[in-house]
Amino acid sequence: MFRIVLLFILALGATAQAETAKPNTQVEKEKPFVLWGLSFSPYVRYVLTVLNTLKLPYEHKAILPSALLKATGEEPPKEFEEISKKGKIPALEDKKMGTSMVESWDIADNLIQNYGQSSTLIPKCKLAKSRMRGYIEYAKAVIAPMTHQIAVEKYVKPNILKQDADQQIIERNLQIVQNIFDVLEHILTPRKSGEPINYIADTKNPSLADMAVVSHIVTLKTVGYDLDKLTKDRPNLQKYLKRILDLPAFQEAMAAK
Ligand SMILES: N[C@@H](CCC(=O)N[C@@H](CS)C(=O)NCC(=O)O)C(=O)O
Numbered sequence: 001m002f003r004i005v006l007l008f009i010l011a012l013g014a015t016a017q018a019e020t021a022k023p024n025t026q027v028e029k030e031k032p033f034v035l036w037g038l039s040f041s042p043y044v045r046y047v048l049t050v051l052n053t054l055k056l057p058y059e060h061k062a063i064l065p066s067a068l069l070k071a072t073g074e075e076p077p078k079e080f081e082e083i084s085k086k087g088k089i090p091a092l093e094d095k096k097m098g099t100s101m102v103e104s105w106d107i108a109d110n111l112i113q114n115y116g117q118s119s120t121l122i123p124k125c126k127l128a129k130s131r132m133r134g135y136i137e138y139a140k141a142v143i144a145p146m147t148h149q150i151a152v153e154k155y156v157k158p159n160i161l162k163q164d165a166d167q168q169i170i171e172r173n174l175q176i177v178q179n180i181f182d183v184l185e186h187i188l189t190p191r192k193s194g195e196p197i198n199y200i201a202d203t204k205n206p207s208l209a210d211m212a213v214v215s216h217i218v219t220l221k222t223v224g225y226d227l228d229k230l231t232k233d234r235p236n237l238q239k240y241l242k243r244i245l246d247l248p249a250f251q252e253a254m255a256a257k
Pocket of ligand 1: 041042066086103
């Protein structure tokens with residue numbers, strides 16, 4: 001099943017639309033970025049944590065994806081559909097570079113390449129950088145599909161689409177989430193030397209991997225679950241989640257519309 005999920009995600013990744021362009025220095029310098037998408041979406045949340053960490057000035061246009069807008073009888077703004085051809089969120093305009101992109105993973109990567117080379121979001125140490133890539137892939141292919149499906153059943157269907165939730169899907173995915181939590185608890189358990197693992201890729205600094213993993217896990221909280229109860233008996237994971245959620249960049253993302 002994970003192979004199907006992975007293929008699906010890779011196919012989605014291929015739809016990223018970035019045009020290469022030279023920086024436009026004439027563009028309004030105040031807020032060169034426009035981020036489309038409600039922060040309720042974990043994919044939007046992930047991009048928000050990166051924009052906030054890099055302290056990039058952006059305008060946030062909180063909007064549902066086109067499919068959900070249409071399902072509730074609203075017409076998506078043309079300006080949005082020009083940026084996000086399939087009407088998915090997030091979509092990011094970079095007015096300075098004259099580019100627009102979809103796909104949260106690509107957007108985050110591109111922001112770092114262009115504006116975050118000196119940030120700790122990408123570890124300097126090669127080993128930590130490789131670990132970061134692995135954990136981002138884990139967030140993308142394993143965690144996100146599970147938590148996303150739970151959010152669709154638990155929140156989107158009853159509250160936006162006015163449909164019944166499928167309890168079986170919720171229960172099945174919650175079980176897989178328990179396995180994911182066990183894996184994370186294992187990863188976060190201090191090494192024999194006693195060295196604490198404060199962050200999952202570079203143990204001393206938060207990286208893109210932490211932003212990605214926690215952006216998707218916290219979805220469970222946004223749809224009404226008590227994260228402390230769900231992560232019961234996993235002390236290292238519980239401390240880790242609190243540490244990441246307390247980062248100012250994350251708090252700002254959680255407070256966004
Ligand atoms: N792979 C995409 C997934 C984004 C995604 O699925 N966004 C959802 C909202 S959480 C969406 O736009 N759904 C509407 C649709 O699929 O038409 C990314 O990383 O940005």
